[in-house]
Amino acid sequence: MIQSVDRALRVLAVLQGARRRSLGEIAAGCGLAPSTVHGLVRTLLAHGMVVQERDSGLYRLGPATLRLGNVYLDNLELRARAQPWVEDLARRTGCAVRVAVALQRDAIVVGHEPRPDGSRQMTEVGIVVPAHACAVGKALLAYGACEPADRPHRMTGETVTEVRELDVQLAAVRRTGLATEIEEAVLGECGLAAPVAAADGVVAGAIGLVVPAGEWPLPPGAPDALRHTARAVSRELGAASWPPLVEGRDEAAS
Amino acid sequence: MIQSVDRALRVLAVLQGARRRSLGEIAAGCGLAPSTVHGLVRTLLAHGMVVQERDSGLYRLGPATLRLGNVYLDNLELRARAQPWVEDLARRTGCAVRVAVALQRDAIVVGHEPRPDGSRQMTEVGIVVPAHACAVGKALLAYGACEPADRPHRMTGETVTEVRELDVQLAAVRRTGLATEIEEAVLGECGLAAPVAAADGVVAGAIGLVVPAGEWPLPPGAPDALRHTARAVSRELGAASWPPLVEGRDEAAS
DNA sequence: GAAGCCCGTTCGGCTATGCCGAAGACCTGT
DNA sequence: ACAGGTCTTCGGCATAGCCGAACGGGCTTC
Structure with missing residues (x-):
């Protein structure tokens, strides 16, 4: 791990926390001397990863970050392969x-x-949700695709913050191939999700349905349609089996 | 400029050029030894800026880039302020x-x-177009918001690649406050754009109309509606005047 | 079946690199 | 005019990181 690169990325992480930050704030957030951060920021500046407001001198994230994110999306095989199936799933359900x-x-x-x-709906591409609080996140967690949180953060009154209770849910996900979320991330929103496996057998992502709480539980056909979609996308990605195999631990033993 | 950070960002830039690259390819693209790049990549890996495919060992951009780009968009005042005006402009024109x-x-x-x-239209958020070949880009170039290309790249048969001709066009942009593009970036697409100024008087962005070549030239009301929108957004951002003043050089002298 | 070739990865020594404290420039409000 | 707050610059010390070379695995080739 290269120190200065790690620090530069930490600077970017700090910059994600607020619209704009002063050099001193960034330095404090990273636990570094302002002059050290200045060098890092200047380098990021040269690449457009951050911009400096001309009048105030404050720093913000820069447009190069957007380009990177967009290229990431364009190169994401999961996204491209899933696209037609997802459209179909939305239409059906x-x-x-x-x-x-x-x-x-x-x-x-x-x-x-x-x-x-x-x-008219806002696109949700790019939004980040703690894995333990959403259906797609639980689908990822259940198969080891996501790092488990040591102390799950509460987001609504329904958020599962007990590690033991979460483990029970994740075991159920591994049995059924489906994960649920009932107003655990945002009030009034429920979801059902299934993991997607890739060629190497590792879970590469998850596909989920999202509905207002008033429409929960979903109609009987929805879980099957979701499973069908997840299996189809997994097969397109080259996965041998679905639901994915659980890596490392033997599920039958527990 | 910190060397290792600069190199890490260069690695990301190389990774933007292809879906996936081997370590050796990245090293060659940066002109560095593979072992050097390995350290950089491992650091980027730890932050999710790149991911490594489990079976092939090849590297791709990672999901952290998407998060950065999304936060950038969310924090962009220009975008938020322009939103309602832009909707109105689209409806009108x-x-x-x-x-x-x-x-x-x-x-x-x-x-x-x-x-x-x-x-149904694909969102174009995140796409990158050479400034000399699109209307919004020319609006930015005319006011010094964008770095001029030393050797403008040809994209279609209509692309203006002569620096002198481009300068003439940019001078016209400064006179009228409007920039045009006629199939210079992609065939069959024309555009008209106007600069947006921010509080410090610097041009912060541009707003442009895009139409199929068959609908060019635009109806008479469109340029005025665009100018009106650009002025309104500029005022919301705190700009004192519109069209923006040209910084540095005296336009009347030329 | 073994040799060659690519891949990514690890290791260690040298030195260039970047870190940080202190001082400078600039602005704002008092 | 001063004091507090910015961002920025500078230089010496030490360390952090660079690179060449060697390692280990998966693959094709002969």
Whole structure:
């Protein structure tokens, strides 16, 4: 691990926490001397990863970050392969559909098909949700694709913050291939998700349905349609089996 | 400029060029020894900026890039302030509308309102176009917000690659406050754009209309509506005047 | 079946690199 | 005019990181 690169990335992480930060704030957030951070920031500046406001001198993230994120999406095989299946799933179920991958202890949405009711909806691509609090995140956690949180953070009154209770849920996910979420991330929103496996057998992402709490539980056909979609996408990615095999531990023994 | 950080960012830039690259390819692309690149990549790996495919060992960009890009968009005042005006402009003109900012020698789209004809359109947020070849880019170039290319790259048969001719066009942009693009970036697509100024008087971005070549030239009301929108957004951002003043050089003298 | 070739990875010594404290420039408000 | 707060610059010390070379695995080739 190269120290200065690690620090530069930490600077970017700190910059994600607020619209704009002063050099001193960044330095404090990283636990470094301001002059040290200055060098890092200047390098990031030269590449457009951060920008400096001309009048105030404060720093913000820069447009190069957007380019990187966009290229990431364009090169993501999961997203491209899942696209037609996800559209079909949304049409069949009438639900919004999310495709997500693991990012450290969170799930990040890489694909979003709005619910097909013609209403104008914000795209959710790029949003980050703690894995323990959303259906796609639980699907990732259950198969070891996501790092488990040592102390799950509470987001709503329904969020599961007990590690033991979460483990029980994850075991159920491994049995059924489906993960649920009932107003655990945002109030009024429920979800059902299934893991997607890739060629190497590792879980590469998850596909989930998202509905308002009023429409929960989902109609009987929805879980099957979701499973069908997850299996189809997994097969397209070259996975040998679905549901994915649990790596490392023997599930039957528990 | 910190060497190792600069190199790490260069690694990311190389990774933008292809879906996946081997360590050796990255090293060659950066002109560095593979072992050097390995250290950089491992650090990026730890932060999720790159991922390594489990079976092949090849490297791709990682999901942390998407999070960064998304936070950038969320924190972008230009985007938030322009949003309602841009929607209105699209409704009035019937055109797709782009909001773009400068990224080195390119323009990058940070906001996109699809043309209001109900058809399904891909969002263009995140796409990068050489500044000299698109309307928003020329609007940025004309006011010094974008770095001029020393050797403008040809994209279509209509692309202006002569620096002198481009300068003439940019002078016209400074006179009229409007920049045009006629199939210079992609065939069959024309555009009209206006700069947006921020509080410090510097041009912070540009707003542009995009239409199929068959609908060019635009109806008479469109340029005025665009100018009106650009002025309104500039005022919201705190700019004192519009069109923006040209910094550095005295336009009347030329 | 073994040799060759690619891959990513590890190790260690040299030195260039980047870290940090202190001082400088600039602005704002008192 | 001063004091507090920015960001920025500078230089010496030491360490952090660079690179060449060697290692280990998976693959094709002969």
